[in-house]
Amino acid sequence: MVANKTTLKSVFLENRVLLLKITIHLMSLLPLVALYLLAFDDQLGADPVKEVIHFTGMGGFNLLLLSLLIMPLAKKYRQAYLLQVRRLLGLYSFTYAVCHLLSFLAFEVQFDLTLFFNEIIDRPYITVGVGAFIILLSLAFTSLNSLKRSMGKSWQKLHNWVYLAVLLIALHYFWSVKSGLFDPGMYAVITVFLLSLRREKFKRWFKK
Ligand code: HEM
Structure with missing residues (x-):
C-alpha cells in the first residue's frame, strides 16, 4: 500500500508539467469553444x-496576469518546473486577445477598416x-525556442515589453467601462502588485 502510494506520487511528480499543460489547454479552450457555440445558438x-467581447477580453487579461504570477510563485516556493507553463499561458492570453479583436471587427465594425481606424483615433x-x-x-510570434536562441539578448529585451502590455x-x-469602477480598480491593483514584485529588476534598468 505504502509502495503503491510512493509510486503514484513519483508518477505524478514526473508528469506534473504535462498534467499542468493538459489542464491549461482544457481550461482555456473549452470555455472559448462553449462561448462561440452558445453565441451562434443565440x-x-x-x-x-x-x-463575447467581455468574455474574451477578461479571459485574455486573466491569462496574462496568471503568466506574470508564475515567476514570483516559482521563486518563492522554489518550484522551477512552473516556469515551463509560462509560455503556454502567454499564448492562450494572445489567443483570447485575437478572438476579442476578431469579434470586435466582425460584430462591432463589420470589418469596415476605415471605421476601425477611426475608432482607434477617436477612442x-x-x-x-x-x-x-x-x-x-x-x-507570440517570437515565442518559439529556435527564435529565442537566435535572437540572443534582444529576445529578453523584447519580452520585457509584456510589462507595458499588462499596464495598457x-x-x-x-x-x-462606463460605470462600476470596482472590478477594473481591483484588476489595476493586481497588475501594480504583480509589477511591484519585479521592482528589483526595474531598479536595475534605471541604474544602467
Ligand atoms: C486589439 C485591440 C482591441 C480592441 C479593438 C478592443 C475592444 C474592446 C471593446 C469594444 C471592449 C468593450 C467596451 C464596452 O463594453 O463598451 C473591450 C473591453 C475589454 N477589453 Fe479590449 N480591445 C482590444 C484589445 C484588448 C486586449 C489585448 C485585451 C487583453 C488581452 C483586452 C481586454 C479587454 C477587457 C478586460 C475589457 C473589459 C471587458 C468588459 O468590461 O466587458 N482588450 N475591448
Whole structure:
C-alpha cells in the first residue's frame, strides 16, 4: 500500500508539467469553444456581442496576469518546473486577445477598416487596446525556442515589453467601462502588485 502510494506520487511528480499543460489547454479552450457555440445558438442573452467581447477580453487579461504570477510563485516556493507553463499561458492570453479583436471587427465594425481606424483615433481605450495587442502579437510570434536562441539578448529585451502590455490592458479595461469602477480598480491593483514584485529588476534598468 505504502509502495503503491510512493509510486503514484513519483508518477505524478514526473508528469506534473504535462498534467499542468493538459489542464491549461482544457481550461482555456473549452470555455472559448462553449462561448462561440452558445453565441451562434443565440443563447447569450439580449446582447451576445457584448458578452463575447467581455468574455474574451477578461479571459485574455486573466491569462496574462496568471503568466506574470508564475515567476514570483516559482521563486518563492522554489518550484522551477512552473516556469515551463509560462509560455503556454502567454499564448492562450494572445489567443483570447485575437478572438476579442476578431469579434470586435466582425460584430462591432463589420470589418469596415476605415471605421476601425477611426475608432482607434477617436477612442483612447481602443488606442491603448491596439497598442497592447501589437505587443502581445510580437511576443507570440517570437515565442518559439529556435527564435529565442537566435535572437540572443534582444529576445529578453523584447519580452520585457509584456510589462507595458499588462499596464495598457489594465488602462484599456478601466477606460472601457462606463460605470462600476470596482472590478477594473481591483484588476489595476493586481497588475501594480504583480509589477511591484519585479521592482528589483526595474531598479536595475534605471541604474544602467
Ligand atoms: C486589439 C485591440 C482591441 C480592441 C479593438 C478592443 C475592444 C474592446 C471593446 C469594444 C471592449 C468593450 C467596451 C464596452 O463594453 O463598451 C473591450 C473591453 C475589454 N477589453 Fe479590449 N480591445 C482590444 C484589445 C484588448 C486586449 C489585448 C485585451 C487583453 C488581452 C483586452 C481586454 C479587454 C477587457 C478586460 C475589457 C473589459 C471587458 C468588459 O468590461 O466587458 N482588450 N475591448
